[in-house]
Amino acid sequence: MHSDPEAIKRQVRTYMMVGAALFVFTVITVAVNQVHLAVPLAITVALIIATMKGSMVAAVFMHLSHEKMWIYGALVLTVLGFLILMTVPSFTTRDSIGTPTHVEAPAAAHAPAH
Amino acid sequence: MNIPYTVEERPDTGLANGKLGIWLFLASEVMLFGALFSTYIILRVGAPEWPHGELNVWLGMANTFILIGSSVTMVMAWASLKLNDWGKHRLYLILTFVLAGVFLVNKYFEYADHVRRGELPSHSTFLAIYYTLTGLHGIHIIGGMIVMAYFMGPGARMWKTNRDQFTNRIEYTGLYWHFVDLVWIFLFPVLYLL
DSSP: OOOSHHHHHHHHHHHHHHHHHHHHHHHHHHHHHHTOOOHHHHHHHHHHHHHHHHHHIIIIITOGGGOOHHHHHHHHHHHHHHHHHHHHHHHTTTOOTTOOSOOOOOHHHHSOOO | OOOTTSSSOOTTTSSOHHHHHHHHHHHHHHHHHHHHHHHHHHHHHHOSOOOOSOSOHHHHHHHHHHHHHHHHHHHHHHHHHHTTOHHHHHHHHHHHHHHHHHHHHHHHHHHHHHHHTTOOGGGOHHHHHHHHHHHHHHHHHHHHHHHHHHHHTGGGGHHHHOHHHHHHHHHHHHHHHHHHHHHHHHHIIIIIIO
């Protein structure tokens, strides 16, 4: 982190520019939404813009662009945990626990009675 | 008893303890919101149809502007302390607090409108996850406001006794506040636009 007043003043200009960029990206997000794109495309575009905005907040406002290794280490673990959280639910649609794999046809039940 | 490494950096981590602490806390917060975003995805993917246009986009957009603005004022409150400008710090911190309050007032009107129309969490899966996500986010806003109020009130005395430690405390408050802003940056398109 800078402590030199000149460096802080330069950072202040960056904060203002990033703030303005975040406003512009928000307007773009809403404008794209008004175009009524197909749902998969709309989701992709909105999430790309949100990721760009989030990265700017994290890199500039939260000073992640020049942090120490321990912080990056904690964040790598966070990203791993987050990815696991996002992936685990998909397994609920793929598991076969409780589903019989070999079901014999109930032939006898349909056999004609004599 | 003095708490070590509140200002100076620990030799092993290269960080003041508070900074590593707030980042570990934010990591746990990512897990909390991550679990709920994951829930949202599984509910949405499994739903035969998903409502669109139920929320007021313009109010959501206004709240996005408000939170982005508050992030700028928060980082400026910290930068002002680094420049030894106490007056500007106070101004920016008060502005951040006010913007947070305006965000909550907007949210109140939004909730009130839904409740008036009978759109409660039990009304649909979408509204259930909407209230859960925005409610939890709102609680985080209130938490941030309480911390800011402390630093505008009794906590401000530390500036006279230990400037560096006070500046660090404002930086940690800012990190938390930017995280709250970051969560909203994703909540807005996910809930209001898609």
